[in-house]
Amino acid sequence: MLNAPKPTYFKDLKADFLRLAAHLDKQLEPTTTLSVVKPSDKLTKLIDGFSDFKTVSKTDTPELVKWFESVFTDVNEDDKKETDRYEKLSNFIKINSQSEEVIKILAARKPVFVLFNNYFKVKPLIHLEHLADRIDSNIMDDDKFYDYGNLCLLKMLGFSPRELSNIGKKASPGRDDPDALKIYRDTLDKRSYQLDAASIRLTKEIKHIWNPNPNRPEAEKLNITAMGNT
Secondary structure (H helix, E strand, O other): OOOOOOOOEHHHHHHHHHHHHHHHHHHOOHHHOOOOOOHHHHHHHHHOOOOOOOEOOOOOOHHHHHHHHHOHHHOOOOOHHHHHHHHHHHHHHHHHHHHHHHHHHHHHOOOOOOOOOOOOOOOOOOOHHHHHHHHHHOOOOHHHHOHHHHHHHHHHHOOOHHHHHHHHHOOOOOOOOHHHHHHHHHHHHHHHHHHHHHHHHHHHHHHHHHOOOOOOOOOOOOOOOOOOOO
């Protein structure tokens, strides 16, 4: 289990930022206070509108972090209290930024989750003409013939039961009619190509969602074939 550090929010660091800015105000020469924008004024402008639960980091508060890093040389190194405060804020910003980077990496690797509120069964062997007849007659029988599941599968793959059935019912022309024979073979070849493409697509879709174990015969490859009316 990955135990990532909890983020430190703005509400937990606001007081330290304000105290640091007040310390920086005191570092200004008295003669420059009228011509230079005080650090506390800059800070107030930067944090205006910040919610208490805003994460102080390079990603979430880039302008604040930029200001913070720019005032490093202005912190009186002889004032241990303020140098410790600066170091404390710097560590929190660093941890928050690293946490956000880790979350970003993990989010990119997050698996695909698919929620199914319904599923259907598919019968591995069906009589296409009978299915087409039941659909035309609106007498589909889900319990016995898995008609709903088979119809959904065929629609997803771009086929209709009647289309596949009619191709399977075509009678082979006589050998003395080469043109008709060529059309017949082309039709069967087209159906075969379409079914092969459908097999590849269905296998790919199931692998994408299910992610079967490659070391076990779990839907490694699905084949859809048609022979006559089945």
